[in-house]
Amino acid sequence: xxxxxxxxxxxxxxxxxxxxxxxxxxxxxxxxxxxxxxxxxxxxxxxxxxxxxxxxxxxxxxxxxxxxxxxxxxxxxxxxxxxxxxxxxxxxxxxxxxxxxxxxxxxxxxxxxxxxxxxxxx
Amino acid sequence: xxxxxxxxxxxxxxxxxxxxxxxxxxxxxxxxxxxxxxxxxxxxxxxxxxxxxxxxxxxxxxxxxxxxxxxxxxxxxxxxxxxxxxxxxxxxxxxxxxxxxxxxxxxxxxxxxxxxxxxxxxxxxxxxxxxxxxxxxxxxxxxxxxxxxxxxxxxxxxxxxxxxxxxxxxxxxxxxxxxxxxxxxxxxxx
Numbered sequence: 016x017x018x019x020x021x022x023x024x025x026x027x028x029x030x031x032x033x034x035x036x037x038x039x040x041x042x043x044x045x046x047x048x049x050x051x052x053x054x055x056x057x058x059x060x061x062x063x064x065x066x067x068x069x070x071x072x073x074x075x076x077x078x079x080x081x082x083x084x085x086x087x088x089x090x091x092x093x094x095x096x097x098x099x100x101x102x103x104x105x106x107x108x109x110x111x112x113x114x115x116x117x118x119x120x121x122x123x124x125x126x127x128x129x130x131x132x133x134x135x136x137x
Numbered sequence: 138x139x140x141x142x143x144x145x146x147x148x149x150x151x152x153x154x155x156x157x158x159x160x161x162x163x164x165x166x167x168x169x170x171x172x173x174x175x176x177x178x179x180x181x182x183x184x185x186x187x188x189x190x191x192x193x194x195x196x197x198x199x200x201x202x203x204x205x206x207x208x209x210x211x212x213x214x215x216x217x218x219x220x221x222x223x224x225x226x227x228x229x230x231x232x233x234x235x236x237x238x239x240x241x242x243x244x245x246x247x248x249x250x251x252x253x254x255x256x257x258x259x260x261x262x263x264x265x266x267x268x269x270x271x272x273x274x275x276x277x278x279x280x281x282x283x284x285x286x287x288x289x290x291x292x293x294x295x296x297x298x299x300x301x302x303x304x305x306x307x308x309x310x311x312x313x314x315x316x317x318x319x320x321x322x323x324x325x326x327x
Binding site for chain 2: 019022032
């Protein structure tokens, strides 16, 4: 028997689904570092590579988090002591920065770079 | 079967209202066929619990051309029940998977058959149905049982669906081409 046009279309569509699915599941995207922002009982996840400005609503106002050039920092905070802003940039897996008054926590997850050096002294 | 065709002729005036009765015998026959094929399917060892050949879907694919949509859906429901009776999963969460997968596949196949017309054969219909069923089951597995790791079995699972879908579709095409019974059923519908 001969297959018809839409048969080939159906098979191609399935193959495309399998391919896309495989890339999504087995592709490298899963292990690259991600920025997890927690606030007001919710959680947002962003890739560390893409530049982004995120506003998180907390109990005392809006905390502005900026992801830029592979680093994250709290750009603006409604809190009194501004520790989160002064904490500066974080860029490594496991690092975190938090604004406790506004209940916002920003941390970086993902696989650790191997062979990196934490600190060096002479 | 003969009796069904006779009553067909006498009732030709009011098709919609009597569709249920008109296709009563055929529905019963095809769902019995589903039960039989489920048993065969159950005897074949599976590498993973959800990896099925899907031969119990054969009557449903054949029904697409010889029954109206409500009867096909009824047949899908009966197939799910038959399958779970054979595998003993009628009152377990597997029933939910089977139910969702079978209806997704049933609806997709009905839509594909209606929309595709002459441009699609049972092969395309069967492939779309198998893939739809497997995708739905993976999504369910993700949210109800395995969590994120469910995605990892996804691609091979869909690939198996594609392969068995093609085989089943080829078989149905061949069957439809050769069977005089099927030809007469198709004729009776017109």
